[in-house]
Amino acid sequence: MNVYIKVEESVCIDHKEIKMKDIMSLYCTDKDMEQQIKNKSIYHFIDRGNQRKCFSVLKVIEKIKEVDKTLDVINLGPQDFIVYYKKKQDESKIMHYGKILFVMLVAFFGASFSIMTYNTDVGIEELFYNVYEMIMGSAPNGPNLLHVSYTIGLAIGIIIFFNHAGKIKLNDDPTPFEVQMRLYERDVNDTLMIDAGRKEEEEDVDS
Structure with missing residues (x-):
């Protein structure tokens, strides 16, 4: 059978x-x-x-x-x-939501810092200044349409790339975070199994 x-x-x-x-x-x-x-x-x-x-x-x-x-x-x-x-x-609701809030804050400020350092590195402020002056014929006085459109476009691009906005998903495909987490999980499992085999800690027929 x-x-x-x-x-x-x-x-x-x-x-x-x-x-x-x-x-x-x-x-x-x-x-x-x-x-x-x-x-x-x-x-x-x-x-x-x-x-x-x-x-x-x-x-x-x-x-x-x-x-x-x-x-x-x-x-x-x-x-x-x-x-x-x-x-x-049994985890209290305060602790549960506290962890969620902590992750949200870390993700928000971490992403904000990364975007700001990238913009500084490529000189986006100077680029906007030169583009505005070239089109309008005068130097900009503070934030302008370029800054607003760039901010809106950045937010839309992030939502489309990560396929996630709150509880809303644009399609049924896994998000990049989910893909990376599954790859990380598989790599961890493979490493643990290899180490267990080398250390002879794996439950096998001869153990």
Whole structure:
């Protein structure tokens, strides 16, 4: 009998015991056997803080074979994966919104500083001065139409590029932030799995 499994590259759980159903999708024509495999325990975290553990899919196959040695396990997912254990923590609304406000302020002032330093570096103020004087025939006296149009265009450009304005998205494509976060997450997982393999800390059939 064939058993098809597809393990996630990384899984986050809030309970110490890891069962098959926590880490993968599974298909088997025998539904009783399928439920039996899904409820099979694969690992148990010790009683301490947040942890992570790297696994080889061979460990999963070994556990499935403990249910029935005649099963043919077909892996459709990655060969290695990570399980994160994070304890449940009840966070107050004040702390939650405080973190959101902090991130917003850092992003706002950080972006503002970057834009200002870029404008200073390329001499945008001098450029606007020369363009205004060339078109109007006289030196500008304070902010003018060029500054206003540049500011509006910059805001529109940021919204279009990041595909995000508040809760509104221009389309269903992931934003550049989401893409970079997924790439960063994948790089972190790959590094952790390589390090675990070199240090022989990965849960494998021979561990």
